[in-house]
Amino acid sequence: MTYCVGMRLERGLVFMSDTRTNAGVDNISTFRKMFTFENQGERCITILTAGNLATTQSVISILEERTKAPADRKPSIMEAPTMFQVAQLVGQTLREVIAANSEEGQRADAAFNATLIVGGQIAGSPPRLFLIYPEGNFIEAGEDTPYFQIGETKYGRPILVRAYEPDMSFEAAVKLLLVSFDSTIKANLSVGLPLDLQLYEEGSCARGLSRRIDADDPYFQAISSGWGTALKSAFDSLPDVEL
Amino acid sequence: MTYCVGMRLERGLVFMSDTRTNAGVDNISTFRKMFTFENQGERCITILTAGNLATTQSVISILEERTKAPADRKPSIMEAPTMFQVAQLVGQTLREVIAANSEEGQRADAAFNATLIVGGQIAGSPPRLFLIYPEGNFIEAGEDTPYFQIGETKYGRPILVRAYEPDMSFEAAVKLLLVSFDSTIKANLSVGLPLDLQLYEEGSCARGLSRRIDADDPYFQAISSGWGTALKSAFDSLPDVEL
Incomplete structure (x- = not known):
């Protein structure tokens, strides 16, 4: 599997992805799952x-x-005039x-499927964040659903649901994502460090x-062990049930 | 879906289940998913x-x-001499x-499948806890894996992984399960109150x-809102990242 999150904040976007790729449990590799297309100051x-x-x-190679x-290389997503058209190109x-x-002749459904998160900004328009389905269509993050997970x-998810705030700082958002990733890594072998x-x-x-x-990474270690302790005290701080 | 947990503690067993049953999202009902077979003082x-x-x-009707x-009713699991044989009967x-x-002529796999947790004690033997697969075979909880979820x-799962202790009191275990169920209910429509x-x-x-x-239930409400607050302060108590 994989775990990636793209998040919209008031001050911008935050992206985090793991790097574990596996075909079965005995064929594990590390691959980057985050790719950036940049024309500084323009998009x-x-x-x-x-x-x-x-x-x-x-998909990334074609893009x-x-x-x-x-x-002859000139990626068309570097020329699309809007983020909406970028999402369309990526989806297509x-x-x-x-x-x-x-x-x-292979089955289309599960075998070759992929899901993407696309986010960014083109000068003159606000930043936008999309979730692209294997069918090529997509949805956009808004105020009600300001982050996408794939x-x-x-x-x-539970910690994102509870702790996300649109006006949080980048520092707080990174902390939140690290907690969310750490919980996932602790519970599922198919998601693994390093993170991007x-x-x-x-x-x-x-x-x-x-x-x-x-x-x-010392900060990741501090979050990982600190979150265990913090969760325990949060848990202890809850009222006791009377049975 | 459903969410059920069976947990082995030093002082006994704890069971919790939700009651939501759904066929699609527009056909939701409430059904009990916890069943007890008892011969007081014997099993x-x-x-x-x-x-x-x-x-x-x-399965429950046949049992x-x-x-x-x-x-003529005399459930055979009330006569099996050991919990192992009870698990065998249930699995079969x-x-x-x-x-x-x-x-x-229907497909066997997903459509009719079910998974069960069976736990209890027969006088003279220790309590045992089993997870029974649709194939009828089963595994038993031990010290390394002292709880099953279905x-x-x-x-x-993350809060169970972090906060479970084998020597915790029943009160603490119920609190832990309520937090785990509340996180699930908040994130997934197919799991719902009331809980058993x-x-x-x-x-x-x-x-x-x-x-x-x-x-x-006032205690559930206290846990549900208290956990949101406690999680937030746990999150705030973590060290800030320097970016």
Whole structure:
């Protein structure tokens, strides 16, 4: 599996993804699932991927036009005038890649599927965040649902539901995401470190802080062990039941 | 879906189940998923059910031998000499019910499946707790894995992983289960109130406290709102990241 979250804040966007890829439990690899397309000051688009790795890598390669000779490369998502059209292009590419594999007589549904989160900003418009389905259609995050999760979403959801605030700082949002990822990693072998983190500050149209968080990252360790202790005291602070 | 937990403590067993049954999102009903077979002082067996409601109700009816005239009823699990044999009988019944439906040409796998938790004690032996698969085989809870979840297990798992202690009191265990159920209910429409709670005190061979917890239960409300607040302060107590 995978676990990725894209989150809309008042001050911008935050993205986090894990890096574990597995085919069965005895074939585990590390692959990056976060990709950024940037033209500094004009646009910055980040894509998070979950699902079949061959599908998602193919989608990213096509978007980057790596299929062309280097001189001819000019990714069309770098020219689309709006984030909506970027999402359409990404969705269309995803659907085409899945369809191309399925045409060869394989089952279309689970096997080649992938789901993507696409977020970013093009100068002159506000930042937008989309969740793209394998069918190529998509939904956009709004005030009511300001974040999207893909992959192994359930373990890490309760803390997001309880602690997310649209006006939280980037620091608080990163802390929240680390808690959500740590809960997932603790419960599910198919989600694993290192994690990729990226911030996007509204209006910058340029990649913000990008960091890879390893297992020996002291802040991650502090969150992971601190959250265990904090949860226990939160639990102890609840009133006792009378049975 | 469903959410049920059976938990082994040093002082006995604790069971909790929700009551929501749904076929699609527009066909929601309330059904009990906790069943107790008791011969006071000699044995007490509790079964929690998740999966196809027709399958689980049929299994319980056969175990209760409701298929026979009242005078002839004598559930065989009330005569099995050990909890292991009780688990075998329940597993065999479950497999037969699933097979009987599947024989009629329907797909066997997802459609008619069910998973059960069986726990209890027969005088002279220690309490035991089993998880029974649709195939009829089963595993037993031990010191390393002292609780079983069935149904919609993921949302409520992180807090169990972090806060369970084998020597916790019944009061603390009920609090823990309520937090786990509340997290699940908040995140998933297919798990819903009221909840059924039952305690089993080691050595009693009789049903302990049994309670139905409704949405307006003041203790559940206190836990549900208190946990939101407690989680927030636990979250705030974590060190801030420097970005």
